[in-house]
Amino acid sequence: MVSAKLQKWLIVAAVVAVSQLGFANAAELPLVEKQVFSTENFQTYGGETIPEVKVGWEAYGELNAEKDNAILITHFFSGNSHAAGKYSHDDAQAGYWDAIIGPGKAIDTNKFYVISVDTLVNQEPFNPSVTTTGPASINPETGKEYGLDFPVVTIRDFVNVQRLVIDSLGIEKLHAVVGASMGSLQALDWAAAYPNRVERMISVIGMAEADPWTIANLQHWANPIINDPNWNDGDYYDSEAPKAGVVQALRMITLGSLHPQIVNQMYAASSAREEAPLNDIRANFAIVDQLQAAANLRATYADANHILYLVRANQLFMAGFEDSLAEGLANITAKSLFLPATNDLLLQPYMAKRAHDLLTEQGKESSYAEIDGPWGHLDGVVSISQQADRIREFLK
Amino acid sequence: MVSAKLQKWLIVAAVVAVSQLGFANAAELPLVEKQVFSTENFQTYGGETIPEVKVGWEAYGELNAEKDNAILITHFFSGNSHAAGKYSHDDAQAGYWDAIIGPGKAIDTNKFYVISVDTLVNQEPFNPSVTTTGPASINPETGKEYGLDFPVVTIRDFVNVQRLVIDSLGIEKLHAVVGASMGSLQALDWAAAYPNRVERMISVIGMAEADPWTIANLQHWANPIINDPNWNDGDYYDSEAPKAGVVQALRMITLGSLHPQIVNQMYAASSAREEAPLNDIRANFAIVDQLQAAANLRATYADANHILYLVRANQLFMAGFEDSLAEGLANITAKSLFLPATNDLLLQPYMAKRAHDLLTEQGKESSYAEIDGPWGHLDGVVSISQQADRIREFLK
Structure with a gap:
C-alpha cells in the first residue's frame, strides 16, 4: 500500500506527464x-x-x-x-x-x-x-x-x-x-x-x-530535369522516368533550403580531409553520398513534370x-x-x-x-x- | 597665339587628363x-x-x-x-x-x-x-x-x-x-x-x-557534368563533349557568385509578369535565356573534366x-x-x-x-x- 501523500504525488506526476506529452494519449x-x-x-x-x-x-x-x-x-x-x-x-x-x-x-x-x-x-x-x-x-x-x-x-x-x-x-x-x-x-x-x-x-x-534573381535561381531546379534525356520533352510515362534529373533537382531544393550553420552541424562527420575523394576522382565525400541517398528517398513519390510546373508557378508569381x-x-x-x-x-x-x-x-x-x-x-x-x-x- | 596663362592652363589640363586616364597613353x-x-x-x-x-x-x-x-x-x-x-x-x-x-x-x-x-x-x-x-x-x-x-x-x-x-x-x-x-x-x-x-x-x-555545406554546394557544379550522357565517365575527347552539362555548371557558377541586388539591377527587364512563360511551359523567362547565352559563351574554352577536378581541389581544401x-x-x-x-x-x-x-x-x-x-x-x-x-x- 502506498501512503496517501505518495498517492497524491503520483497523480500529480501523471497529470504533469500527460500534459507534457501534449495530448500524447492516443484516445484524446x-x-x-x-x-x-x-x-x-x-x-x-x-x-x-x-x-x-x-x-x-x-x-x-x-x-x-x-x-x-x-x-x-x-x-x-x-x-x-x-x-x-x-x-x-x-x-x-x-x-x-x-x-x-x-x-x-x-x-x-x-x-x-x-x-x-x-x-x-x-x-x-x-x-x-x-x-x-x-x-x-x-x-x-x-x-x-x-x-x-x-x-x-x-x-x-x-x-x-x-x-x-x-x-x-x-x-x-x-x-x-x-x-x-x-x-x-x-x-x-x-x-x-x-x-x-x-x-x-x-x-x-x-x-x-x-524577382529576376529568384526566377534564375528556381530555374536551377528545373534544368537537371530538362537536361535528363529520359525526360523526353515531358513524355516519359510509358518509359523510364527522368529520375537522375529529379534526384538532382531535389538535392538542390534540399540544400537551398538550409543554412551552412545547420548543414555543418548535421554533417559534421564529413570533411575536406576525407581520404576517398583525394585518392579517386570518382569517389564522393560522405555528405555528397548522404544527400544523394536522401534525395533518392524524396524522389519516390515525385514527378519530374510536376516539379517543372511548380517551379514555373513560383517564377510567375x-x-x-x-x-x-x-x-x-x-x-x-x-x-x-x-x-x-x-x-x-x-x-x-x-x-x-x-x-x-x-x-x-x-x-x-x-x-x-x-x-x-x-x-x-x-x-x-x-x-x-x-x-x-x-x-x-x-x-x- | 594663346596667352601664356592659357598655355600654362592647357599644360596642366593635359597632365591631369593623362593621369586620370591611368596611363591610358598606349606608349607608356x-x-x-x-x-x-x-x-x-x-x-x-x-x-x-x-x-x-x-x-x-x-x-x-x-x-x-x-x-x-x-x-x-x-x-x-x-x-x-x-x-x-x-x-x-x-x-x-x-x-x-x-x-x-x-x-x-x-x-x-x-x-x-x-x-x-x-x-x-x-x-x-x-x-x-x-x-x-x-x-x-x-x-x-x-x-x-x-x-x-x-x-x-x-x-x-x-x-x-x-x-x-x-x-x-x-x-x-x-x-x-x-x-x-x-x-x-x-x-x-x-x-x-x-x-x-x-x-x-x-x-x-x-x-x-x-566545410560540409561548401563541399555539398560545390558538388552542384559537378553534377550536371556527371549527369550529361556525353560525359561518358570523362572519356569524350574523341566524341561530342558534354556541353549541356558544362553550360549548366557555368550557369550555377555565375549565379552563385552574384548577390540578388546586382542580378535584380542587371536583369531588371525580366519579370514574373512576362507573357511567354505564362503561355508556354517550354518558353523561358528573359533572364533564363540571357544567362544561358552567357554560359554558352563562357563554355567556349572550358573543359568538363577540368571543372570536375577544380571542384574537387576546392572541396579537398x-x-x-x-x-x-x-x-x-x-x-x-x-x-x-x-x-x-x-x-x-x-x-x-x-x-x-x-x-x-x-x-x-x-x-x-x-x-x-x-x-x-x-x-x-x-x-x-x-x-x-x-x-x-x-x-x-x-x-x-
Whole structure:
C-alpha cells in the first residue's frame, strides 16, 4: 500500500506527464482524414480549361454554425495539405506545423476550423496521401497522362481551387490565411485577389514577387530535369522516368533550403580531409553520398513534370497579378504579418520586408518580425514555435 | 597665339587628363606577355606523379637585384594568370585586378615584381592565353588525353607548381601572396606550407577550409557534368563533349557568385509578369535565356573534366592540410589580411572570420575588413578598389 501523500504525488506526476506529452494519449487526439474535392472545367489564370480537377484536403477542429472560424493553411513547394495531426496513431510524424496547429496551440483548433488543400501540380502525385491534378494526371480527352499538354498554372490557380473548396463548405470569409514559403505566396495572393474574404494574412519565409534573381535561381531546379534525356520533352510515362534529373533537382531544393550553420552541424562527420575523394576522382565525400541517398528517398513519390510546373508557378508569381507589386497589393484589406527567417538564403528577408514596406506605405496594417535560427529557410517550419505567441495574438 | 596663362592652363589640363586616364597613353603602358613554365615528374600531394607539367605565367614590374620584391597573385576558379595589364593595346579589357595592380596602384609595379601562374586543371584549357595541365592534356604514356586517369590534384599542388616557377626565377622569399576566392585558398596555403617564404598573405573573398555545406554546394557544379550522357565517365575527347552539362555548371557558377541586388539591377527587364512563360511551359523567362547565352559563351574554352577536378581541389581544401584547421594554421608566420565581401553568398564572411579568429587566438598578426557592395562574391573583384588603401598600407 502506498501512503496517501505518495498517492497524491503520483497523480500529480501523471497529470504533469500527460500534459507534457501534449495530448500524447492516443484516445484524446482526433485523427486526421484526407478528403478529396473535385470540380469540372476549371478555368486557369492563363485562359485554359482543365476538364477535371481533383485535390486532397484535410481539416482540424470544427466549423462553427456561423462558419466564420475558418483558417486556411497553404502549403510549401515540397509539402502537401498535411499541416497538423496524424492519420494514424502509428504515424512517426505529425503534419509539418503541428507545433502551432492543434488544441490550445497558437492556431487553436479548439477555436478555429483549420483547413488545408493539396495544390495543383503537387510535387508528389504518387504519394498515397496526396491528391493533385497536373501533367501526371490522365487527360480525359486522350486517356493518357497530360505531360506538357497540361496548361501552365499559377499561384492564383492554386488560390482559386482553394476558393472552390471553401465555397463547397459554405465558408464566406476566412479568419486568416497562413502559409510558409510557397504557401506564403498563396496567402498573400488570397488577400490581394479576394480582399472581402480574408481578414488576416500571415506570410512565413515568404515573398511577394519573384524577382529576376529568384526566377534564375528556381530555374536551377528545373534544368537537371530538362537536361535528363529520359525526360523526353515531358513524355516519359510509358518509359523510364527522368529520375537522375529529379534526384538532382531535389538535392538542390534540399540544400537551398538550409543554412551552412545547420548543414555543418548535421554533417559534421564529413570533411575536406576525407581520404576517398583525394585518392579517386570518382569517389564522393560522405555528405555528397548522404544527400544523394536522401534525395533518392524524396524522389519516390515525385514527378519530374510536376516539379517543372511548380517551379514555373513560383517564377510567375507577383501578388495580385497586376502590372506592379504596388498595384497588386493595393486591394488588400487584411491585416498582415510577415515572418521571414533571418538566415534564409532562398527567400531572403528583403523579400518579405519589401511587401511589408509597400503595405505600410499604402496605410495598411502590417507587422514584421524575423525568425532566428540555424536552419535558414527551413526555420519557417522547424523554428516556428518561436513565433507562436505572436501568431496567437495576431489571430485574436 | 594663346596667352601664356592659357598655355600654362592647357599644360596642366593635359597632365591631369593623362593621369586620370591611368596611363591610358598606349606608349607608356608596358604590354604583358604570357610565358610557359615546364617541369617533369611532378609529385602530387596525393602521391601520384605527373610526367610533364606545363603552366602559363605572366609578370608585371621588375624583379630587383635582391629578388626580394616579388608578390604572387593566385587566381580564382574561373580565372587565369591574367591579373593585370593587356596583351595588346587593342584588348577590350585588362587583367581582372588591374584596378589594384599597376604603376602607382595599391600593388605598385613601380616597386614590386608581380607574378601570376595558371593553375593545374585550369577551367579553360582551350583558351589560347592559358597553359595548364589536366585531364584534357595529352598523357605522354598513351598519346591520348588523360581523362579521369589524371590524378586528383589539390590546392597544395597548385602552390607547389607556383613554388617551382618562383624557384626557377631565383626568388627565395615572397613579399606577399594575394588571391581572391580560390586564389585565397592558395595564398593561405602558401603561408601555411612555406612559412619561411611568405612575409604577407591577403585572402580576398576567401575560405580557410571547405566545410560540409561548401563541399555539398560545390558538388552542384559537378553534377550536371556527371549527369550529361556525353560525359561518358570523362572519356569524350574523341566524341561530342558534354556541353549541356558544362553550360549548366557555368550557369550555377555565375549565379552563385552574384548577390540578388546586382542580378535584380542587371536583369531588371525580366519579370514574373512576362507573357511567354505564362503561355508556354517550354518558353523561358528573359533572364533564363540571357544567362544561358552567357554560359554558352563562357563554355567556349572550358573543359568538363577540368571543372570536375577544380571542384574537387576546392572541396579537398583545408589550409595547411593537417588534421584540423588550427593545426594547419599553426605554422604560419606571415602577417595576414582577410577581406571577405559582406554580401557574399558563396564563401560567406564567416569563413574568413574563422581563419582570422584562429590566427589571432594563436597570437599571430591578422586583420580583417569586409568589402561592401551589391555584387556578393564578385565584390572581391569588381569592388576591390574600395580596399586599395588598406592593401597598399598592408604591403608596406
